[in-house]
Amino acid sequence: MTAPESSAPKLRGRPRSPATDAAIIEAALRLLEEGASVGGLSIEGIAREAGVGKATVYRRWPGKDALMLDVLRSLEEPSPEPAGVSVRDDLVTVLEFMRRRGLAKRHSALLRSVITQMHAHKELWRAYDENVIAARRATLRAVLRRGRESGEIRADVDLELLADLFTGPMLARAMLHEWKELPDGLAERIVDTVLEGVSPRR
């Protein structure tokens, strides 16, 4: 789990350095950015990269899995609250948030790693799902539901499918093509095209 000071820290000796916590997590992220997979990471390697003794890592986390959970949590970002003026703009807000995150190398690297190993480490996947995906999905669902009620979205479309229609293209690009394929304005284009449809209007 995390390495929190409990509420009543009877601090006797030298306190643990928060900077060391951060340095370890930062080192793990750096290695992931450089192409390492979660499975390929080693405590030794992380400690080396962080310029830290191996025991210092083990003093904080029992093993790689627990450390990875905190690495995930370190990337938590508040999901944007859509303004609620038009469904179209709200959708753009959500997708634009995804786009910016996909542009961050550490995010896409982690996304790929976690996805690959979600079988081997169900716990890790659950954590990623809760920390990163769930909030976005909830926000998106709320927007879509509102759109259906307001008539901006057709009533006969499955909202679950709809969510994938909007997020799928962004996700696929972030995972397959990597940074460069997430240009400015991509969110708007996806939203408008899916809303409008591809067939010529009659």
Place this chain on the structure above:
Amino acid sequence: MTAPESSAPKLRGRPRSPATDAAIIEAALRLLEEGASVGGLSIEGIAREAGVGKATVYRRWPGKDALMLDVLRSLEEPSPEPAGVSVRDDLVTVLEFMRRRGLAKRHSALLRSVITQMHAHKELWRAYDENVIAARRATLRAVLRRGRESGEIRADVDLELLADLFTGPMLARAMLHEWKELPDGLAERIVDTVLEGVSPRR
């Protein structure tokens, strides 16, 4: 020069068993299906799983990367030739092909693994791209172009974006949610919804 044996191999001695070739590749696929990552695979482990001596593997491939290339190639499937009657049906054909492939555990496992490690093993990624992705993309592009010419698809939409609008949702589901989320009829629903649009028709 070199390679005197490559073109005209004199067949002395016991020939290599093609069944052993297959057993090794099959073992690698089995391990990947069970959740191993490409990086986590080991020649020793593959040989063990295949019931084969380690030297037998090294006799065929110089290392893991070369073996992986053949593992990829073993999954080659002829991309379906769309009938060409209507663009809508052709799109469904392409997406349905993707759906069926996503249902095959070994395909999605390999897809995830390769994506994760595409940085570490660019060569491997290139091979996957050529063997699995390129054909589908070419087919899809041809269909879309034809649709634009025939008027079934609006002329003002970027075909590159359009391709992602159709394939992205299928890919995202295959990678994130795993088998269960690729139900019958998904291809039709994606195609029809994207063609028709989500806004209510005026």
Place this chain on the structure above:
DNA sequence: CCAATACGATACGGTCTCGTATCGTAAGTC
């Protein structure tokens, strides 16, 4: 029968990581 090669098994030295333990030193509390 003989020569040549494949094959499963096993052994080898080497490297890497594991998780634990033990140094001497640094940084806090009492």
Place this chain on the structure above:
DNA sequence: GACTTACGATACGAGACCGTATCGTATTGG
């Protein structure tokens, strides 16, 4: 100053895998 804990460094035995080599046996062609 005494005590307690953190820290970087290092050592340790255990285990996995690397790539190569060498067994004895099996399977082919000559």
